[in-house]
Amino acid sequence: MSEFAPIFIYLGFSLLVSLILVGLPFLFFANSSTYPEKLSAYECGFDPFGDARSRFDIRFYLVSILFIIFDLEVTFFFPWAISLNKIDLFGFWSMMAFLLILTIGFLYEWKRGALDWE
Amino acid sequence: MIIDTTEVQTINSFSTSGFFKEVYGLIWIIPILTLILEITIGVLVIVWLEREISAAIQQRIGPEYAGPLGILQAIADGTKLLLKEDLLPSRGDIRLFSVGPSIAVISVLLSYLVIPFGYRLVLADLGIGVFLWIAISSIAPIGLLMSGYGSNNKYSFSGGLRAAAQSISYEIPLTLCVLSISLRLEIGRNDQVLPYDSDLDSSTVDIVEAQSKYGFWGWNLWRQPIGFLVFLISSLAECERLPFDLPEAEEELVAGYQTEYSGIKYALFYLASYLNLLVSSLFVTVLYLGGWNFSIPYIPIPELFRINQMAGIFGMTIDIFITLAKAYLFLFISITTRWTLPRMRIDQLLNLGWKFLLPISLGNLLLTTSSQLVSL
Numbered sequence: 001m002s003e004f005a006p007i008f009i010y011l012g013f014s015l016l017v018s019l020i021l022v023g024l025p026f027l028f029f030a031n032s033s034t035y036p037e038k039l040s041a042y043e044c045g046f047d048p049f050g051d052a053r054s055r056f057d058i059r060f061y062l063v064s065i066l067f068i069i070f071d072l073e074v075t076f077f078f079p080w081a082i083s084l085n086k087i088d089l090f091g092f093w094s095m096m097a098f099l100l101i102l103t104i105g106f107l108y109e110w111k112r113g114a115l116d117w118e
Numbered sequence: 119m120i121i122d123t124t125e126v127q128t129i130n131s132f133s134t135s136g137f138f139k140e141v142y143g144l145i146w147i148i149p150i151l152t153l154i155l156e157i158t159i160g161v162l163v164i165v166w167l168e169r170e171i172s173a174a175i176q177q178r179i180g181p182e183y184a185g186p187l188g189i190l191q192a193i194a195d196g197t198k199l200l201l202k203e204d205l206l207p208s209r210g211d212i213r214l215f216s217v218g219p220s221i222a223v224i225s226v227l228l229s230y231l232v233i234p235f236g237y238r239l240v241l242a243d244l245g246i247g248v249f250l251w252i253a254i255s256s257i258a259p260i261g262l263l264m265s266g267y268g269s270n271n272k273y274s275f276s277g278g279l280r281a282a283a284q285s286i287s288y289e290i291p292l293t294l295c296v297l298s299i300s301l302r303l304e305i306g307r308n309d310q311v312l313p314y315d316s317d318l319d320s321s322t323v324d325i326v327e328a329q330s331k332y333g334f335w336g337w338n339l340w341r342q343p344i345g346f347l348v349f350l351i352s353s354l355a356e357c358e359r360l361p362f363d364l365p366e367a368e369e370e371l372v373a374g375y376q377t378e379y380s381g382i383k384y385a386l387f388y389l390a391s392y393l394n395l396l397v398s399s400l401f402v403t404v405l406y407l408g409g410w411n412f413s414i415p416y417i418p419i420p421e422l423f424r425i426n427q428m429a430g431i432f433g434m435t436i437d438i439f440i441t442l443a444k445a446y447l448f449l450f451i452s453i454t455t456r457w458t459l460p461r462m463r464i465d466q467l468l469n470l471g472w473k474f475l476l477p478i479s480l481g482n483l484l485l486t487t488s489s490q491l492v493s494l
Contacts, residue, residue, distance in 0.1 A: 006146040006241045007231055013150055014227040018220040021382050025204035039208040054272065060279045063468065067286040070476070071256070074293045077483075078249055081301045082320060084487065092491060099480075106476075115472045117465055 062114050073102050149241060157230060161392045165192035167446075168453050175457045199388075202381035210270035210378065218265030219379070219386035225257040226393045233400045234323050236410050236437035247322035248300060251401065252293050255356065258390075259285040265387075266375040277374025280464055284362060287471035288355040294479035295349040298486045299325060299338055299405050326409030337408045344482045346406050348475050353398040355471065357391060359452060363461050399448035400441070407444045410437035 080087075080095045087094075109115060166181070166189055173180030181188030206212055232247040234240035244250060259282035266278015300320045329336045339346050355362040376387050403409060462470070 004242070006150065007228075009146050010150050010153075010231055010241065011224075011228065013154065014224045017154070017227075018223045018386065021386060022216055022220055024200060025202075025381055034203075034205070039205060053270075056275065056279060060283050063283045063287060066472075067290070070290045071286075071293075074290060074297065077294075077297055078300075078320070081297050081483075081487075084301060084490065089491065092487065103480075110473065115469070 162192040171453045172457045199385040204381045211268040214264040214268030218261045219383045221261030222390040228254045229397045249320045269378040274377045288352045291475035291479040292352040295345040298483045329408040330411045339406045357394040399445040403444040410441045
């Protein structure tokens with residue numbers, strides 16, 4: 001537990017620092033002079049065409065899903081990599097079986113074009 | 119001065135009353151403040167360095183009016199941004215808009231916990247050091263998405279999505295490279311029990327210690343050349359520096375997810391970018407370049423050792439100096455790369471991350487594992 005004390009204190013400090021910095025402009029709020037043109041969205045000088053909450057490309061969603069899968073794979077790799085001396089060859093081949101399944105999935109998505117155009 | 123962790127633990131072991139336990143926790147404020155001071159000065163130096171190096175590359179003079187040689191330019195910029203008006207876009211989500219930059223900064227600041235500047239000069243000597251960095255740096259894309267969405271601007275939203283996609287795509291080759299390094303097999307010749315517990319080997323201090331044997335030739339750079347190149351490229355992409363600069367491409371997206379920001383929140387993004395750069399350079403030093411080890415082999419080491427052991431503070435200073443010198447070497451390389459190479463398109467970028475770096479880093483991991491097992 002004593003190892004984690006600095007982490008919590010440091011977390012508290014960084015929260016304090018960033019929130020103080022974000023809250024600082026409120027001290028100068030009295031002089032603010034805002035008008036609608038200043039507050040509207042920037043679109044090279046024009047009034048914004050349509051709403052910003054429009055549809056977005058599905059490929060971003062695909063990238064996120066793929067990231068989750070590979071990130072979990074890597075998370076499983078961590079304890080395996082560290083204890084490789086204790087689990088010898090049997091442990092190595094077990095992880096290789098896991099990796100094979102995921103690699104087949106990776107090849108499938110590559111061939112189907114989930115990684116294309118972006 | 120940074121407190122020796124073993125001394126703090128002896129203080130803890132002498133405590134018998136509950137009051138003393140609370141005080142023990144608060145002792146950490148001093149090293150934490152020292153670290154925050156170091157980081158702040160580091161960022162100021164990087165900002166100045168970037169402007170001077172970019173000026174030299176473009177054959178012009180950099181900042182020269184703010185303080186001697188323009189050293190105070192970063193402080194001048196920060197003060198100016200502090201006094202700017204803080205705009206909140208009219209139909210944006212105010213809470214997401216305000217919190218976005220803070221999350222980006224906090225996640226990068228937390229990464230400094232596990233960087234060792236010396237043998238005991240590390241804030242949190244966890245057994246899972248580098249894993250903590252990987253996990254916390256994955257929080258940054260949330261901040262980018264929040265900023266992009268909360269701005270109520272089509273270009274910000276698109277920029278935020280692209281920035282988040284870029285960030286997460288390069289996390290995986292980064293993690294795989296780091297994994298290849300923490301793969302260590304310590305096999306005793308006759309199956310003896312090792313003198314220290316080698317169970318949790320993602321500790322940054324252990325990684326540096328493992329590179330300390332042959333001076334210059336003991337670096338992980340030579341053991342993992344492919345991993346080093348992949349790590350370098352991935353960390354530049356994580357920091358959103360050129361050539362992976364697309365979220366801030368002025369011609370395409372105005373300023374990406376930072377378009378609607380002004381004043382101190384803009385400064386927070388700026389700060390997060392440079393902090394990320396500094397922590398990446400420090401991690402390159404720790405993981406590949408031997409950290410605080412004085413890396414010239416066969417120099418009269420016994421003499422230096424005597425100095426290091428007798429005057430502990432002198433030894434610690436040398437360690438910090440060596441770590442920072444190696445990190446600044448990488449900073450120089452990053453800054454020069456930024457001002458030399460053209461920008462990549464988003465599809466080239468994501469292709470590079472998924473189709474090139476991911477298979478290569480997986481291959482590197484398998485290569486490392488098999489070579490370790492063959493020597494069993």
